[in-house]
Amino acid sequence: MEKKYWKESAAQLQRIVLPEDTNVYGNLYGGRLVEWIDNVASIVAFRHARRKAVTGSIDSLFFMSPIRMGDIVSLDGRINFVTTSTMEIEVNVYSEEGTTGDRRFTTKAFLTYVAVDDLGHPTKVPQLILKTEEDKRRYAEAEQRNIVRKRNLEIVKRAMREKVSE
Numbered sequence: 001m002e003k004k005y006w007k008e009s010a011a012q013l014q015r016i017v018l019p020e021d022t023n024v025y026g027n028l029y030g031g032r033l034v035e036w037i038d039n040v041a042s043i044v045a046f047r048h049a050r051r052k053a054v055t056g057s058i059d060s061l062f063f064m065s066p067i068r069m070g071d072i073v074s075l076d077g078r079i080n081f082v083t084t085s086t087m088e089i090e091v092n093v094y095s096e097e098g099t100t101g102d103r104r105f106t107t108k109a110f111l112t113y114v115a116v117d118d119l120g121h122p123t124k125v126p127q128l129i130l131k132t133e134e135d136k137r138r139y140a141e142a143e144q145r146n147i148v149r150k151r152n153l154e155i156v157k158r159a160m161r162e163k164v165s166e
């Protein structure tokens, strides 16, 4: 299978925060931001795998500063790491105050997508081309996160098996 470079699948999304996107404090509702993050990350996963890919997990999501109604929100998604059938996608979120242009980094998320065939079974994805030192650093860091993720997945699977046998 042909290897691919992360720039081939990178994706961006921009939104203006409308009243229906806000919580009772006038800030962007966290659930809405998660939806946008999942949306841009799924575009990256589709572009990389060029087949159906489902969200497996959202294992880190840090909300660093609130986003206000009327702000312009920019989401940058890129792939960091792949295994046989999974892809780690990183999404960074920035807010921009419409009148001043003040730009702030607000959120970082790491999501894992699993490429599946028509029957929903995990299937192979292209491996990643690592060109720069930064590509290699991102890959190595993601590899460490993947170890933790797999351990957590095992804990969840064990708990599910125990529930079924109760």
Ligand SMILES: CC(C)(COP(=O)(O)OP(=O)(O)OC[C@H]1O[C@@H](n2cnc3c(N)ncnc32)[C@H](O)[C@@H]1OP(=O)(O)O)[C@@H](O)C(=O)NCCC(=O)NCCS
Pocket: 053, 054, 055, 056, 057, 083, 084, 085, 086, 112, 114, 116, 120, 121, 122, 150, 153
């Ligand atoms: C994700 C899914 C396809 C995995 O199927 P599965 O048969 O359990 O997969 P396997 O145990 O064979 O694991 C295949 C790979 O996926 C990884 N994986 C499985 N479930 C995962 C999860 N929930 N999160 C992250 N990685 C996962 C495994 O670690 C394995 O990785 P590898 O390629 O490094 O070996 C299946 O659990 C599923 O369909 N889940 C629902 C997805 C969904 O509805 N998402 C929300 C809407 S899109």
